[in-house]
Amino acid sequence: MEAVRHRRTLVSLACPVYVELLAGVTAGIINMVWVTRLGGDAVAAVAVATNVENLLLGVILVAGSGTTVRVARARGAQDAAALRSAVRGGWALWALVTPVVAAGGFLAREPLARLVLGGDDGRAVSLAAGYFAVALPGIAVFYATTVVDGVLKGAGDTRTPMRLSLLANGLILALDPLFVFGLGLGVRGAAVSTVLGRTAALVCGLAVLHRRGLFRLSLPRSCGFLGLVADLRGTATTGLPMSADFLVRMTGALALVAVVARIGVDEVAAYGIATKAMYVATMAFYAVRQAASIHTAHLLGAGRDERREVGRQALLLAGGLGLTAATVLLAGAPWIMRGFGAESGVADAGTLFLRCVGPYLVLLACFIALGGVFEGSGRARALARVTFCGTVLQLAFATGLSGWGLLGVCLAMALSMALQCTAVSRMHRRTARPGVVAGGAGGRPETSRVRP
DSSP states (O other), X not given: OHHHHHHXXXXXXXXXXXXXXXXXXXXXXXXXXXHGGGOHHHHHHHHHHHHHHHHHHHHHHHHHHHHHHHHHHHHHHTOHHHHHHHHHHHHHHHHHHHHHHHHHHHHTHHHHHHHXXXXXXXXXXXXXXXXXHHHTTTHHHHHHHHHHHHHHXXXXXXXXXXXXXXXXXXXXXXXXHIIIIISOOTHHHHHHHHHHHHHHHHHHHHHHHXXXXXOOOSOOTTTHHHHHHHHHXXXXXXXXXXXXXXXXXXXXXXXXXXXXXXXXXXXXXXXXXXXXXXXXXXXXXXXXXXXXXXXXXXXXXXXXXOHHHHHHHHXXXXXXXXXXXXXXXXXXXXXXXXXXXXXXXHHHHHHHHHHHOHHXXXXXXXXXXXXXXXXXXXXXXXXXXXXXXXXXXXXXXXXXXXXXXXXXXXXXXXHHHHHHXXXXXXXXXXXXXXXXEOXXXXXXXXXXXXXX
16 A cells, blocks of 8 residues: 555656656747747757757756755745745755856857857857846746745645746747737847746745745844844755756766767757657656655655665665667657657657667666655765766767667667666665655754664
């Protein structure tokens, strides 16, 4: 019965997160669809700007993920003081990080545009700089929404963040033609509609927090400046390893493109299309990860160390999703490549990659899902170390096996992920013993093992 209860909890938490993650990817696609009519320079500008924004998401994950875990732990412990500390810490970190990224990005928008477009001084650079002029100051809204989502998810509500994300996307879809074409703002209009859509969603999210008594910006007299610094440090300490894990994985994926580029142009195009097709699956794995993190933190806060069973159920759930995705890609690879408009050489290379990437996907699903247990129990630093070492090994293996084409790249990805899974499973078996939580809800959880 306990296993069934854990599985149901994970599924109920993960399903809305999956929709929310897909909606986040869709926002960039919506902008791309509308600016396509403005020409290749406009498409290139929005594409690189969206990639930069995805990378900047890793910065605020420190606040979002750290807040989620700390709020979930406080909720499990039913500790009102720890809950206030977690919420204050998230907003304090937002206030510290946002001006640096927003103002710094705005001032450096033109050099940044040249950097991501390879130093070209053509029309695409000016278009990208125009997009950044709106989008980077507007990152404050995006970051604030991430903190709101973190508070809500930590409180056990993953449906409201999903609804807020769908609301933002719906508004972007409606506003894009108005600002891009109706008002003649072009690429800059796509940025304006994105910021406005997210602002509306943020206002609704803040209203939900206020209604539930979770929006606490005013500091109690007993807190003071030093207390606020302690809250900020607690959130940063909890969230920094999760952010590092994300950034390392993103950097590794970009570096792997350079390795694939040595094989050939068709292979680069095929790899790019195939990785986009895989997003549908990998988003599901990360949804299970967030669910496992929230559930684990909540249980530990309540004094119940059930990491072993939560990890087992997360593995079963994500492993099943990975196996399903591998089967679909194996059977439908040619149609998937054709759906993206790939032609003969690119289609053949992409079909081969998608048919061979199955073992990697299954292993990746297990690694990502089990990582949620580490995040929720305050051991994300160990997970980040495994991710870093695995990413370095993946690049080394891919470089050595690139002579086999995309088949060698698939093999390198699978080998490195197998080593990462072995490492994290050994750590999980060594630490996930039933015990009683000795640490407080606001700090790093500690367990005392039950000796027979």
